[in-house]
Amino acid sequence: GEDVEQSLFLSVREGDSSVINCTYTDSSSTYLYWYKQEPGAGLQLLTYIFSNMDMKQDQRLTVLLNKKDKHLSLRIADTQTGDSAIYFCAESPGGYQKVTFGTGTKLQVIP
C-alpha cells in the first residue's frame, strides 16, 4: 500500500533556506504534492509536481523529485517567519482522486 514518510520537525533561521524531505512508496503515483497547514487552519495546496518531471520552481519554492529513490523535497528560499507551519507531502496515483498524506513536518522559523 501507499506510505509517505517525513521527518516531524525542522528549525531554521529567518533568511536561510529550508529543505523539507519526503519519501513515498507508490511507484505508480502520478501527482506529488506539498500542502501547507497554518496554525488552527485546514491544509492548502502549496505546489505539486507531475511524476515525469524532475524539478519545479515557483517563486521561492523549488520541488525536486528523484523517482528512482522515491524521494521528494521542498526547498523554501529566504525563509520568513510567515513560513512557520506544518508541511505535508502527499501522493496520488494517476486518474484516481484519493490522496495519501505524510505525517507532516513542522517548520519553525527563528527570527
Add this chain to the structure above:
Amino acid sequence: NAGVTQTPKFQVLKTGQSMTLQCAQDMNHNSMYWYRQDPGMGLRLIYYSASEGTTDKGEVPNGYNVSRLNKREFSLRLESAAPSQTSVYFCASSEPGGVSYEQYFGPGTRLTVT
C-alpha cells in the same frame, strides 16, 4: 465563495454520546472526504465519496458513518463516541479530472471525548 465549511468548530462529548459533523462545499465538486488529524500521524482518511450517491471506506472507518446528503453536503456521524476519537476532523473536496486533483480543506472540527 465560502469554499468548504464545517460545523461545529469545537465540540466536547462524553464517552458514549453521539454527534454529527457537518460539511458543505460550494465549488460544485464531485468528490468529498473526511480525515482525522492526530499528532505524529498526519492525516488519515476516514471515508470518502467519489460522487453524489456513493461512499467508500478509507483507512480508519471503524466507529464512524457518513452520509452524502447531496452534491454539496457530506456528514460524518459518531454513533457512540470513544476517547480514541479525540482528534481534529477535516472535510475536503476535489474535482476529479482537474489538473492536479487538488483537495480543498475546511477549517476543521476539534473534538474532545472525555
